[in-house]
Amino acid sequence: MDRDTFVSTRRARWDALTKWVERPPADAAGWTELARLYRGVCTDLASARSMGQPDDVCSYLDELAGRAHNLMYGARRVSGLGIISLIASEFPRELRKQWAFFLLANVLFYGPFIVGAVGAYLDPGFAASVMSEAGMAQLEDMYASPNLARGGGEDATMAGFYVFNNIGIAFRCFVTGALVGLGPMYVLVFNGVSIGTAFGHLGSAGLLPNLLAFTAGHSAWELTGIVVSGTAGMRMGWSMVVTEGRTRAASMRAAGPGLFRLVVGTFVLLAMAALIEGFWSAGPMPPLGKYIFGLLQIGIVTAWLAFGGRGQS
Amino acid sequence: MNPNQCRVVLRPRGPLEVLDLAVRFSRESWQPLFRLAAYMVLPFVIPLAVAAWFLEGHWVLLLAPLLLGPIIQAPFTLLGGRLLFAEAVPLWPMVKDTLRQAPVLLSGWLATSVALALSGITCFYGAPVAQMSLMYITETALLEQAGVGRGVSRSLRLAGAALGTAGVAAMARWGLLSWFALVGEAVGQSTVGFILQLGEPFGSLFGGQVTPFLLTGMLLSQPAWAIYRLLLYVDVRTRTEGWDLQVGLRAAGLEQ
Amino acid sequence: MEWRSFHKNDELIGCLRAQHVRPHHIVWVQHLDTTALVETPERVHFRYRLAGPGPRAVAWFIDVVIRVVLVGVVIAFVSLLSIIPTLAGAGMGLLLLWLFFLDWGYGAAFEIGLQGRTPGKMAMGLRVVRADGSPGRVPDFVLRNMMRGVDFLPGIFGIGVAVMWWDPRMRRLGDLVGGTVVVREDRSQVLGTVAIDPPVSEEERRNMPGRVVLGRDETAIIETFLRRRRRLSDERAEELALLLGPALSERTGVQAPSWERVLTLAYARATGRDREAD
Numbered sequence: 001m002d003r004d005t006f007v008s009t010r011r012a013r014w015d016a017l018t019k020w021v022e023r024p025p026a027d028a029a030g031w032t033e034l035a036r037l038y039r040g041v042c043t044d045l046a047s048a049r050s051m052g053q054p055d056d057v058c059s060y061l062d063e064l065a066g067r068a069h070n071l072m073y074g075a076r077r078v079s080g081l082g083i084i085s086l087i088a089s090e091f092p093r094e095l096r097k098q099w100a101f102f103l104l105a106n107v108l109f110y111g112p113f114i115v116g117a118v119g120a121y122l123d124p125g126f127a128a129s130v131m132s133e134a135g136m137a138q139l140e141d142m143y144a145s146p147n148l149a150r151g152g153g154e155d156a157t158m159a160g161f162y163v164f165n166n167i168g169i170a171f172r173c174f175v176t177g178a179l180v181g182l183g184p185m186y187v188l189v190f191n192g193v194s195i196g197t198a199f200g201h202l203g204s205a206g207l208l209p210n211l212l213a214f215t216a217g218h219s220a221w222e223l224t225g226i227v228v229s230g231t232a233g234m235r236m237g238w239s240m241v242v243t244e245g246r247t248r249a250a251s252m253r254a255a256g257p258g259l260f261r262l263v264v265g266t267f268v269l270l271a272m273a274a275l276i277e278g279f280w281s282a283g284p285m286p287p288l289g290k291y292i293f294g295l296l297q298i299g300i301v302t303a304w305l306a307f308g309g310r311g312q313s
Numbered sequence: 314m315n316p317n318q319c320r321v322v323l324r325p326r327g328p329l330e331v332l333d334l335a336v337r338f339s340r341e342s343w344q345p346l347f348r349l350a351a352y353m354v355l356p357f358v359i360p361l362a363v364a365a366w367f368l369e370g371h372w373v374l375l376l377a378p379l380l381l382g383p384i385i386q387a388p389f390t391l392l393g394g395r396l397l398f399a400e401a402v403p404l405w406p407m408v409k410d411t412l413r414q415a416p417v418l419l420s421g422w423l424a425t426s427v428a429l430a431l432s433g434i435t436c437f438y439g440a441p442v443a444q445m446s447l448m449y450i451t452e453t454a455l456l457e458q459a460g461v462g463r464g465v466s467r468s469l470r471l472a473g474a475a476l477g478t479a480g481v482a483a484m485a486r487w488g489l490l491s492w493f494a495l496v497g498e499a500v501g502q503s504t505v506g507f508i509l510q511l512g513e514p515f516g517s518l519f520g521g522q523v524t525p526f527l528l529t530g531m532l533l534s535q536p537a538w539a540i541y542r543l544l545l546y547v548d549v550r551t552r553t554e555g556w557d558l559q560v561g562l563r564a565a566g567l568e569q
Numbered sequence: 570m571e572w573r574s575f576h577k578n579d580e581l582i583g584c585l586r587a588q589h590v591r592p593h594h595i596v597w598v599q600h601l602d603t604t605a606l607v608e609t610p611e612r613v614h615f616r617y618r619l620a621g622p623g624p625r626a627v628a629w630f631i632d633v634v635i636r637v638v639l640v641g642v643v644i645a646f647v648s649l650l651s652i653i654p655t656l657a658g659a660g661m662g663l664l665l666l667w668l669f670f671l672d673w674g675y676g677a678a679f680e681i682g683l684q685g686r687t688p689g690k691m692a693m694g695l696r697v698v699r700a701d702g703s704p705g706r707v708p709d710f711v712l713r714n715m716m717r718g719v720d721f722l723p724g725i726f727g728i729g730v731a732v733m734w735w736d737p738r739m740r741r742l743g744d745l746v747g748g749t750v751v752v753r754e755d756r757s758q759v760l761g762t763v764a765i766d767p768p769v770s771e772e773e774r775r776n777m778p779g780r781v782v783l784g785r786d787e788t789a790i791i792e793t794f795l796r797r798r799r800r801l802s803d804e805r806a807e808e809l810a811l812l813l814g815p816a817l818s819e820r821t822g823v824q825a826p827s828w829e830r831v832l833t834l835a836y837a838r839a840t841g842r843d844r845e846a847d
Contacts, residue, residue: 562812
């Protein structure tokens with residue numbers, strides 16, 4: 001069949017489908033019509049190919065069928081309930097599923113932390129090799145008193161800063177997992193040593209109670225958040241290296257949904273940490289109260305991660 | 314249309330789409346291209362590093378890749394042109410063919426330099442125009458076996474027929490150069506400074522020094538530009554002279 | 570004339586001759602183009618046009634400009650706000666939150682809201698879709714935009730462009746993890762009917778052989794030639810027709826004063842268009 005006949009007998013159907021594609025149907029009748037036209041256009045495309053119709057007809061039909069296909073297998077709407085279930089149960093379950101990477105991340109963080117703390121506590125030279133003189137002086141200034149001196153408006157600024165800085169570090173820790181997992185390892189070790197050294201140095205200066213009072217409230221959230229981001233990063237690196245028979249691209253794509261849940265969890269953990277650190281930790285509550293609150297936070301985080309999403313298939 | 318003799322599907326494209334095609338083409342035929350790049354670029358890396366060391370990163374070093382550029386690009390134009398039609402292209406005969414056209418190429422580059430210098434009259438606002446109009450000289454010399462005069466007029470004609478393409482290409486040329494330079498610098502500095510922990514023996518771009526990493530990057534951008542320009546040439550000829558028709562009709566004719 | 574002499578010296582074509590290989594023996598396993606093939610559950614194959622570093626770099630740059638403007642707007646707003654001392658802290662906090670959002674969430678927010686497009690991508694006619702052509706989902710968009718942090722290293726998108734170069738579908742690390750692909754969305758048109766101009770005359774019809782059979786490729790190339798005829802000069806068209814004309818004339822028996830007319834008449838007779846009324 002020659003081209004003109006082919007085009008003219010089917011043109012009406014193509015134009016009708018184009019109209020639907022440009023203004024998606026609003027009701028069931030419209031969708032049925034769209035589906036019927038789509039099937040017709042698919043048949044036309046197959047005929048065009050087998051008849052050897054020219055390229056411009058085939059690519060036009062290709063594209064029309066493609067757009068209609070995309071429209072029909074459309075995206076799901078984001079639902080509010082979905083987000084809550086994601087945070088409350090899907091994330092903890094994913095984390096427990098990746099327990100091996102979570103364990104490794106904890107070791108890579110707390111190991112250097114202990115080394116840094118003990119080393120800085122026992123030996124001033126150790127602290128000097130990790131931090132600069134100015135850094136150490138600034139630390140001692142900050143925690144000279146039990147309550148940090150901050151103006152009222154500054155709390156909001158600091159909360160914003162913690163979001164910008166800490167969540168940024170955690171996200172960078174996650175994405176550098178693409179460097180075959182080496183990025184997160186480096187970030188975890190580096191941060192572990194830095195924070196541990198800070199603790200140790202302040203301990204040797206006798207300012208440890210001030211530091212503990214400040215960090216008690218948010219450290220459960222923040223440190224866990226960093227460790228979870230490292231978990232996700234290493235899991236991503238793993239999917240690049242160990243492909244289990246799939247292509248590398250397919251392996252990375254398969255890991256995607258799990259990584260997304262871990263990333264959401266990281267964000268929630270660190271956002272809570274930023275809120276607490278910004279608005280509560282520097283407050284006027286006595287140290288005992290802060291310690292109790294801190295223990296409460298540890299309990300909440302542990303319960304959430306250990307029991308969230310259990311009992312569901 | 315079925316010109317199944319050409320490696321790439323010949324159809325009219327825009328300059329950005331041709332850049333994508335150049336990326337795919339260089340990926341599919343990476344072995345001969347990388348081999349030639351190794352031969353053409355590596356010999357210059359050590360001398361440039363030494364020069365950078367002794368000149369302490371003076372900006373005059375930047376002239377080296379710019380002057381070496383056309384020399385490095387020429388064989389790639391011919392190699393790319395042949396790779397469009399053949400799977401395996403022996404390198405040495407191709408280099409010989411390039412050298413055979415050396416006088417034409419040299420006069421072409423001289424003409425370009427003269428045009429650029431003359432554009433100084435317009436305070437160098439005319440420089441991009443001069444560069445754009447003469448950009449296909451290498452292709453006409455090597456792929457059409459044209460002499461200098463004819464090459465210049467052909468290049469003017471092709472550039473004029475697709476002004477938008479030529480404009481984008483002129484920008485892309487400097488974009489490619491800068492991109493390769495920056496990435497080369499970043500890779501070099503992070504390897505030497507961060508992974509090997511050797512500090513900054515050659516200085517750094519942020520300190521205002523021209524490092525051998527920067528220069529190597531600029532040298533490596535020359536083959537990329539040559540391949541891109543070749544595919545732009547094919548695209549302009551397809552659009553304005555029906556070169557895809559030429560290939561297809563010839564194939565049909567030979568099959569009779 | 571200029572056309573003829575340059576055509577004879579065309580090295581690219583001469584290449585075929587020099588290799589003493591008849592053209593149809595060179596069969597490329599895959600003609601190279603920036604497209605990808607998708608098969609849907611309905612067994613429909615369609616091709617989508619991939620977008621690589623070229624258009625995507627421009628789209629990214631446009632997005633950068635927009636982000637700079639957005640930062641500027643909020644900075645101005647916050648400066649106004651800090652006139653009131655109690656709100657100054659909140660204003661700074663807001664600015665920091667905004668910077669964080671623009672860093673990590675700008676792309677994802679737009680791609681989720683606008684079905685796979687950011688303003689920069691819209692300007693360039695690009696769209697982010699899943700590998701099978703279906704629309705992207707929220708996790709895909711979030712992951713691919715976060716991964717831009719590592720695709721950006723070293724320099725400017727060093728790893729990103731390298732991965733795009735390596736991958737046959739020009740995906741960067743973000744696209745690999747998110748399972749997405751960036752496609753061009755130009756609307757192609759069904760072209761009008763081929764003009765046979767001037768139409769086949771009565772005399773020409775009489776002089777043609779009764780039956781002219783053209784192969785599928787021959788029909789296709791002659792049709793493309795006739796479509797583009799208007800953009801070619803007369804000499805160039807005749808020169809092109811010369812490549813096929815003599816051999817075709819000999820085989821089919823179609824005679825005409827010019828080779829171009831030979832092709833046109835053969836095409837018209839083979840596709841049944843020679844009986845069109847004037």
